[in-house]
Amino acid sequence: MRALTWHGKHDVRVDTVPDPQIVNPRDAIIEITATAICGSDLHLYDAVIPGLMPGDILGHEFMGRVVETGPKSTLKKGDRVVVPFTISCGACFFCQQQQFSACDNSNPVEKQEASELLYGHAMSGLFGYSHMTGGYPGGQAEYVRVPFSDVGPIVIPEGPSDEEVLFLSDILPTGWMAAENADIQPGDNVAVWGCGPVGLFAIQSALLMGAGQVIAIDHYPHRLDLARKLGAKVIDFKQTHVLEALMEMSGGIGPDAVIDAVGMESHGFSPDALMDALKQKVGIGADNVHALRMALMAVRKGGRVSIPGVYGGLADKFPIGALMEKGLQIRTGQTHVQRYSKELLHRILEGEIDTTFLISHRLSLEDAPTGYRNFHGKQDEWTKVVLKPGMAQGS
């Protein structure tokens, strides 16, 4: 089959690779009809997430048709499914608590060692990501093997288009959980850093949960425009003092809840950076926490901090004093996608949530490297790229 593979920093290619097979009894094989490039794929593209190997197939936002099932799969051939990016067994203590991204049994045993050293524990397996989360081949391909297919995939009824439901795989539930983690109360002032896909869906979710005012912070005019269309007030940090503005726009109190949908961006965490830093004895793989630092300063006393943005390493100059003295609460984590699938599908089918406004470009799988280059280099216009293996190249 054809698949988008990673070969190093800013080097992704569409290669011919062996088709996936049913390996374990609960597996299913999905023929991909639509798959998206995610902001966290750009972390891989920039080679700031450790544990990728040349030839790895990327892609964790995908959907398609079931073409083959293992003996313990509950899916049927022909089912149309969206697949959560978190791989979860459904049976372990964490899955039972609906903490699906903490699943004990989906990250292969020998892949857990690095995470245990770095974080104390290993998290669930993820598609198309670091080998620290299993190194599972991703869905930017013609076919994908889906483990625990009786737990993750959500069957989509005929009717809605792929584009209407594709984002149930990651960014819609991630934005939703970001707002849920901010514990939005009716009338709240909420500030959201970053108007990428997750930030935009967090804005949409916060408003649905009853926020009185959502203030979106970014510097890309087009992204700010999308935020405004969703009903947010916007701050362009290139032209405005953010902290001052947030105080003024929240009656001198500060936002009740803040959401960091930026993450570590490009100043990242990699084995090389770690080793260098270690040699210099100046610190270790400092994640860029600029947005988070500002969010902690801005949020009101006793306020809530939600971090959907991805971090991998350690933070330098983290304002622990503001956190403690102001009595803040922090909630974060990789999304427990399966927890939200049903409810969010329902909201899409009812017309309460539309996610298609985000899609700026549709490309064939063969054109995926172009998609990466432009999503990376022209973030203002290239807000979301959907790849369609069935589409002709160059169309």
Added chain:
Amino acid sequence: MHRRQTDLPLAAAVLALTVGAGLAASAILKTGPKRPPDSAPGRTARRSGFGGYQVAGRTVTIAAPRSRIYEMWRKPDHLTDFMEGLAAVQVSGEDVTWVIDTPDGHLAVETRLVEDRENEALAWRSVEGAEIDIEAKVQLRDAPVGRGTEVEAHIAWRPRAGIVGQWAARLRGADPKMRGKQELKRLKMLLETGEIATSSNRKAD
């Protein structure tokens, strides 16, 4: 079965980090008089040498009843289903021979069942005259409500007096500590999900 893969550069980087922390910790350790014992399992003590024995052990919580886990260990023929480091198990009454994979090939360890408390504990000890003095024990306890069973497995081993420890060195080369932990996690996967997770896209040829 899937192939074992390791992410070497990553593991090295992470290891470098923890080594730094370890040095600082050992500096703190070398102070103070003898302390009264604490509540922690002995194998977690910051000392080496347990009466000449090497020890390795690990606890894992498995969402399965004690009886089910006890049965698996009581009739150990099927342990090779999930224990990748175990080439074969030969059972003859109370005698069990464990054939272990090491970097230098197979090692056969002849043991006898020396403790058998139903749904609570099983222990095997090397037989008289064996080159190595080894004991392996599995203990089962109820986990907090709804979590299943806490499975604690540990082994202690030392070469027989007078025998140069080539044998023990081979066992050490097999890294019993990490291996034991990984085998228990595989057991947990098998009992909780019916399969052992692998990111391999293809059946092993």
